[in-house]
Amino acid sequence: DGESITQALMREVKEETGLVVSPYKLLFVEDLLSNRYRMIKIWFPSSTIGGQLEKTQGAIDEGIVEVRWYGRDELINKVVHPPVLLSES
Numbered sequence: 837d838g839e840s841i842t843q844a845l846m847r848e849v850k851e852e853t854g855l856v857v858s859p860y861k862l863l864f865v866e867d868l869l870s871n872r873y874r875m876i877k878i879w880f881p882s883s884t885i886g887g888q889l890e891k892t893q894g895a896i897d898e899g900i901v902e903v904r905w906y907g908r909d910e911l912i913n914k915v916v917h918p919p920v921l922l923s924e925s
Contacts, residue, residue: 845880851894853903856886864918879918 839847842859849857859880866877891903908922916922 841878842880845878845882849882850887852892852898852900853895854887854890854892855884857882858885864920866918879921 845859846857849855859882861881862878863881864879868875868877889903889905891900895903911922
């Protein structure tokens, strides 16, 4: 409550990766519906402006098993969602 979408994004990234980021544009929106809940996922390309990439307690609590940087060439022939991330520079 009371957070903007970009504030929530910045908080979540910090909690789950240790990084401080600055989002710069909306890239993709996914609206997921079920009979029990509605979830909206929103992707923003972001610049890293601080922090250190690490597996945080927030990541562990969310079930995230690995936190690391991937080069675009490492993602060839991998499932990447949303696919537009592969073409975004």
